[in-house]
Amino acid sequence: MYELVTGPLAWLAFGIFFIGLLYRLVWYIRGLNWQMDRVTYSKNVAYGIRGALRSIFFWLVPFGTHGWRFYPGFTILVFVFHICLLATPVFLMGHNVLLLERFGFSLPTLTEGMADIMTLAVIVAAIFIILRRIALPEVRIITKPYDFLVLAIAVAPFLTGFLAYHQVGNYDFWIVVHVLCGEIMLVAIPFTKLSHFLLFFLSRAQLGMDFGIKRGGMKNKGMAW
Amino acid sequence: MPEGILCNKQVVDTKEKLNALLADKSGKQYYAEMKALDxxxxxxxxxxxxxxxxxxxxxxxxxxxxxxxxxxxxxxxxxxxxxxxxxxxxxxxxxxxxxxxxxxxxxxxxxxxxxxxxxxxxxxxxxxxxxxxxxxxxxxxxxxxxxxxxxxxVPWELKIGSGMHRIYNAQMDITTEDWVDTCEWMAEEYEEDWPGLEIPVDKENADIIYTVNAREPKHYPEDLAEAAILFHLAGENWTVPSQGWEETSLAMFAGDWGACKIQVESVYAAMDRLKPKRMVVTECGHAYRATVLEGPYWAGLKSGKTPIESFHYVEWVAEALRTGKLKIDPAKRIKEPVTYQDSCNYVRNAGLGDCAREIMSYIAEDFREMRPCKEHNFCCGGGGGLNGIGLYRQARNIGLTVKRDQILATGAKLVVAPCHNCWDAIRDLEEVYKIGIRWSFLKPLLLSMVEVPEHLKPKDE
The missing domain is CATH 1.10.1060 (Fumarate Reductase Iron-sulfur Protein; Chain B, domain 2)
Structure with missing residues (x-):
């Protein structure tokens, strides 16, 4: 079973992930229309690029925008969640051992203690994100079961990985479930709201170009995000 | 009933249709028909x-x-x-x-x-x-x-408004004749106080083509005179077009994209016809947004820019003060606390917040920012056409409270509001909530404190 999920299924999952994202990228860009969106994407290009980069950059910096500063608690949750979610699997020792075995290279790795902390951080942040969804009326009204499902897909690999690593119950069982959960997440990314993995950058770039080209960017220092 | 007589899917493009809508007081029949619209x-x-x-x-x-x-x-x-x-x-x-x-x-x-x-x-x-x-x-x-x-x-008033644009190339029923007459009348009216004052119509190759909001010739013609006096004092070579003078777009508020195109093309045609160096738009936010920012896209101009470079009035004022074309008498600067209403359309959505600050640094001694301000300022409460829609007056009035509280927090009793919608909303919020404030466009304030060069003063003074 382990061979199956880490072999053909993993290839399939990564294949769908990459091809799916490529499709989203092409679909997004092809769907842009200078006249309908009222942004001259291919004219005034320097202003567009500046606007796009500013728009992405400031939103990637914790407390870098008015929005992030307005909700400091949530901002911490969001950044802890995303940084740990992205960095842990990439720099995890176990994953890098696999990488070395199969492909002959590996990346720098996290200490085991650090990996544990970051895994727990993802889980705890997710719990608070769920509580926030339920507690705040302005978030509750827009929350759908789908939002919980997406969060579950994102957190499941961390929960199962943690259980497997610490051998809570049957390791062989949890490790297979863990790999499957990771693969489900990869496959889900192009097809669900998790597509913001890519579309965050495209959408931010688009609005950045809008502000950079049309809405003031050619007359001022750039939008104060 | 699939289509009403007044409320239907047709655009308003004839005077008959327009007059029928106007005759329907407060849109009573119009909204009744809407209830049955397929x-x-x-x-x-x-x-x-x-x-x-x-x-x-x-x-x-x-x-x-x-x-x-x-x-x-x-x-x-x-x-x-x-x-x-x-x-x-x-x-x-x-x-x-x-x-x-x-x-x-x-x-x-x-x-x-x-x-x-x-x-x-x-x-x-x-x-x-x-x-x-x-x-x-x-x-x-x-x-x-x-x-x-x-x-x-679509709300009744905006159906009418978009029809006006289609028929008159203006948000109100002002003909070319009405407009040119108003220009002549204002020039004559103020000529005595300001020798040599002109409102040149259709002058070719001017440095500035000035365009306005139809409310100005219709309801506040003195605004046009004030603009003329300030251009006169600044020594500008300027003109207004006899056609294509209207910058606003109730069509944009209505979502009538066809009318939007017709409207902005009338302004761009004036640019092509008169070949001025640049355009200056009056103190109106959505007018600038419509004709300068969005208009090129409606008109299919691939540069995304108007045929000639276009400026909001605050840009011209900031430049005139910076270059000394207009000089402020230091003794006449605003002494009392004063605040500035950043218009969404030319500040958040056009990046002109710094021009506003530059102007205030010349004219005010105790300038107080609203919080938040500049790009992050709140809407006055009357934007997007809301000021003009009777059906939503109550919702609009509730929305005004945010601006009311922002103004109160500054401690200022004077609000500079160089945008027609903001100006209206702030006037209405004073009427509804009575917080004891005054509000003003820039033109009258500037006129009250600008230094008049010796050669432009009336001879008998």
């Missing part, structure tokens, strides 16, 4: 398929439902944080549903969409600056307004 679901879906492309679809799809847009919306704040005023909720329950149902919606639904698009969103775009994904719900509601318009669901 939805052309096929056409709605066809439009959605054709125009709701990757940008809008992505915005609808990836919204993380995080609620960070909530506090960015002045309607949400003014309505005691009613969750139904959360921008994400408003757009998901309207455009989101329309797309989900593939256009299969009913009359009640369209009424709800119309109410949301015009009375719960002024298209101020503030939420766009608070969404981590850059989802601009103001842009989306602008789009929704277009869908509503195409189905006949």
């Amino acid at each position: 939805i052309d679901s096929k056409a709605l879906w066809a439009t959605l398929e054709k125009t709701c492309k990757s940008r809008l679809r992505t915005w609808l799809e990836i919204c993380a439902h995080c609620g960070m847009c909530a506090d960015s919306c002045f309607f949400y704040l003014a309505n005691d944080k009613d969750p139904k005023q959360v921008p994400s909720y408003k757009i998901q329950s309207t455009l989101g549903e329309m797309v989900k149902r593939k256009g299969e919606v009913d009359n009640d639904f369209m009424h709800m969409v119309m109410d949301t698009a015009w009375s719960k969103c002024s298209c101020c775009n503030r939420c766009a600056t608070y969404c981590p994904f850059g989802i601009d719900m103001g842009v989306m509601f602008g789009y929704v307004r277009g869908l509503c318009f195409s189905q006949g669901f």
Whole structure:
């Protein structure tokens, strides 16, 4: 079973992930229309690029925008969640051992203690994100079961990985479930709201170009995000 | 009844249709007919398929439902944080549903969409600056307004307004003759006080072509005179076009994209005809937004720019003060605390906040910022056409409370509001809430403190 999920299924999952994202990228860009969106994407290009980069950059910096500063608690949750979610699997020792075995290279790795902390951080942040969804009326009204499902897909690999690593119950069982959960997440990314993995950058770039080209960017220092 | 006599899916493009609408007091019959208006679901879906492309679809799809847009919306704040005023909720329950149902919606639904698009969103775009994904719900509601318009669901006043643009190339029934007469009348009226004052009509190759808001010639002609005097004092070589002088666009508020195109093309034609070096737009926010920022796209100008470079009035004033074309008498600067209303359309959405500060540094001794301000300022409460819609007057008045509290917090009793919509909203908020403030455009303030060069003073003085 382990061979199956880490072999053909993993290839399939990564294949769908990459091809799916490529499709989203092409679909997004092809769907842009200078006249309908009222942004001259291919004219005034320097202003567009500046606007796009500013728009992405400031939103990637914790407390870098008015929005992030307005909700400091949530901002911490969001950044802890995303940084740990992205960095842990990439720099995890176990994953890098696999990488070395199969492909002959590996990346720098996290200490085991650090990996544990970051895994727990993802889980705890997710719990608070769920509580926030339920507690705040302005978030509750827009929350759908789908939002919980997406969060579950994102957190499941961390929960199962943690259980497997610490051998809570049957390791062989949890490790297979863990790999499957990771693969489900990869496959889900192009097809669900998790597509913001890519579309965050495209959408931010688009609005950045809008502000950079049309809405003031050619007359001022750039939008104060 | 699929189509009403007054309320229907047709555009208003004849005087007969326009007069029939105008005769219907407060749109009583119009709104009654709207209750029975059929939805052309096929056409709605066809439009959605054709125009709701990757940008809008992505915005609808990836919204993380995080609620960070909530506090960015002045309607949400003014309505005691009613969750139904959360921008994400408003757009998901309207455009989101329309797309989900593939256009299969009913009359009640369209009424709800119309109410949301015009009375719960002024298209101020503030939420766009608070969404981590850059989802601009103001842009989306602008789009929704277009869908509503195409189905006949548009507030009565805006149906009239867009018709005015189609018939008169102005938001009001002002003919070329009326306009030129007003220019001549104002020049004559003020010539005695300001020797040599002119309002040159259709002068070719001027440095500046000046364009206005139809309300000025119609209701406040002295605004035009004030503009003329300031250009005169600054020694500008300027002109107004006899046709293509109207900058505003109730058509944009209505979502009548065809009328938007007709309107801006009349202004661009004046530019082509008279070949001025640049255009200056009066103290109006949405006019600048419509004709300078969005207009080139409606008109299909691939540069995304107007045929000649265009400036908002605050840009011209800042430049005139900076270069010394206009000099302020230091003794006449505003001494009392004064604040500035940043218009969404030319500050957040056009980046001219610094011009405003530069002007205030010349004319005011105790300038106080509203909080928040500049790009992050709240809408006055009357933007997006809301000031003019009788049906939504109550919703508008509730929305004004955010601006009221912002102004009160500055301690200033004078609000500089170089935007017609802001100016109206602030006037109305004083009328409704009586907080003891005054409000002003820049022109009268500048005129009260500008130094008059010796050679321009009346001879008998």
